Amino acid sequence: MLPPTLLTLAAYLCGAIPFGLxxxxxxxxxxxxxxxxxxGATNVGRVVGRKWGYLCLILDVLKGFGPTLAASxxxxxxxxxxxxxxxxxxxxxxxxxxxxxxxxxxxxxxxGVATTVGVALGLWPYxxxxxxxxxxxxxxxxxxxxxxxxxxxxxxxxxxLALYVYTRLTGLSLTDHWxxxxxxxxxxxxxxxxxxxxxxxxxxxREHSVRNP
Numbered sequence: 001m002l003p004p005t006l007l008t009l010a011a012y013l014c015g016a017i018p019f020g021l022x023x024x025x026x027x028x029x030x031x032x033x034x035x036x037x038x039x040g041a042t043n044v045g046r047v048v049g050r051k052w053g054y055l056c057l058i059l060d061v062l063k064g065f066g067p068t069l070a071a072s073x074x075x076x077x078x079x080x081x082x083x084x085x086x087x088x089x090x091x092x093x094x095x096x097x098x099x100x101x102x103x104x105x106x107x108x109x110x111x112g113v114a115t116t117v118g119v120a121l122g123l124w125p126y127x128x129x130x131x132x133x134x135x136x137x138x139x140x141x142x143x144x145x146x147x148x149x150x151x152x153x154x155x156x157x158x159x160x161l162a163l164y165v166y167t168r169l170t171g172l173s174l175t176d177h178w179x180x181x182x183x184x185x186x187x188x189x190x191x192x193x194x195x196x197x198x199x200x201x202x203x204x205x206r207e208h209s210v211r212n213p
Contacts (some may be wrong), residue, residue: 004087007074011067011091015098015115018105020044023052029081032108036208040110042148057114059170064095064118082176089183092119092127100194111194113152116187120159126172126180130163133135146209149198155193160184 020039024031029049035043041060045053071091077084099115101107120131137158142151163184167174174181192199201207 004090007071007087008090008094011071011094012098013103014063014067016102016104017059017062017063017098018102018109018110020056020110021105023056024048024053027052038110039105041114044101051059060099060110060114061118061121063099064092064115064120065122066118067095068092068119068122078086085177086179088123089179092123093183093186095119096190100190111152112187113155114188116159116191117155119187126163126166127184130166130184133162133166134159147202147205149195149202152191153195153199156188156195160188 018039020031020041020043023044024039024047028031029047031037031039031043031047035047037043041053041057041119043053044056068088068091071088075084075087094111096119097116098109100109100112102109117131118135122128134155138151138155140205142148145151160181164174164181167177167180172180198207
């Protein structure tokens with residue numbers, strides 16, 4: 001089995017792949033200089049085209065999903081083994097931080113939403129089910145307000161809350177499994193912090209929307 005350090009590093013390097021920038025460059029565009037200047041799927045769709053934004057979204061989800069799913073299959077042991085669980089959570093965080101702080105781009109990356117969705121989908125069952133609820137909330141808010149940022153902020157808040165509710169309903173001991181909740185809250189906090197400029201625009205009533213880009 002690969003050492004935990006190498007598994008974590010591999011997850012970070014995978015998460016750091018700037019698919020949004022690569023898609024833009026393939027079209028002769030540096031997405032870091034246009035639109036919101038972000039390498040995420042929303043800006044790629046705005047600058048390069050909607051279908052390319054969807055492709056970026058899928059790839060950004062996969063670079064979170066791939067490392068966590070691979071680690072889940074690779075690491076031996078029971079699902080409730082504290083050491084195995086801690087390593088899986090570390091790999092999940094590494095993949096998201098790779099997207100947010102990519103070494104390839106001077107540690108200036110995206111906002112982490114799609115990659116957070118990816119790592120959650122790769123961590124069955126607690127994170128996957130909680131993220132399902134968060135995605136439902138995202139869809140409702142996103143299509144009601146027409147604002148991707150508001151949907152993303154909603155997802156960031158609902159994800160750890162949904163995890164808490166699910167663990168209580170299933171009788172999981174938070175005393176023994178508190179890292180699950182702590183990491184979910186951390187990932188949500190990362191998304192919120194990375195949306196600080198969007199929050200400022202929202203407070204000024206100047207945030208971009210699908211209806212009025």
